[in-house]
Amino acid sequence: MMHSTQIKATDLTPMPWKNGGGVTREVAVWPVGAGLDAFIWRISLAEVAQSGPFSRFAGIDRILVLIDGHGMELADTHGDSTLLQQPGELLCFAGEAEIVSTLHHGTTHDFNLMWRRDQANGHVEIITTSQSMALAAGTHVLHAVSSAIDIQLSTTETKRLAAGDSLILNTEKPQAISIQKAESGLLIHAQITSK
Known part of the structure; x- marks a missing residue:
């Protein structure tokens, strides 16, 4: 979940x-x-x-x-x-x-x-293309830098981030999401896991 x-x-x-x-x-x-x-x-x-x-x-x-x-x-x-x-x-x-x-x-x-x-480990990746992502269990923060980005969490749920918005995701097990972005869009993905 x-x-x-x-x-x-x-x-x-x-x-x-x-x-x-x-x-x-x-x-x-x-x-x-x-x-x-x-x-x-x-x-x-x-x-x-x-x-x-x-x-x-x-x-x-x-x-x-x-x-x-x-x-x-x-x-x-x-x-x-x-x-x-x-x-x-x-x-x-x-x-x-x-x-x-x-x-x-x-x-x-x-x-x-x-x-x-x-107490924790942190990691950041910069996303510049539309793609599917496999999220490991833990906390993830997605931050839209320069343009609106759609984050598809499931077949029935999509979140739209305007530039400057963030989405916090907490998952207890691996989870697949899909990112749809404009050509010039930049997305920051931060992942935090407990030790």
Whole structure:
């Protein structure tokens, strides 16, 4: 059995980053209602309007996906840096790392998956084509980045995601779904499983 919850972009409430350096909108968190120091996993959409340090999260692993904007460079204290330029480009890093962002062409927006590494595993894939998908048991979040996308959950149920909307799917056993998207559409699929 699969349970689905649709989250509209217009329903998300802005809140400051943990370090106050930007604005984020929480899409989903587990346990429900958990704060920034108590979640097992969390998905959010962040607005980065100025260069500066990211918030640090001990015991957390993160995946950040650029969804809008042109040019955000992420660098750590070891001198390693990654330049994200196109929507769908991503970076995985530890929450403890001292990461500093440098914007090259104005404000960017990104999709963030964070999970507590001793309690869960997280994975993100970028989907650019219409396709059938086999979902493993666990929690899945589908986020439509740039255009409307139809998610067929069964022969009798289809969910339409407008750009910026997300669909949370919880399934106790493997489940097949079908994704129908526009040519330019971009879909982020985040999967979280418990350890």
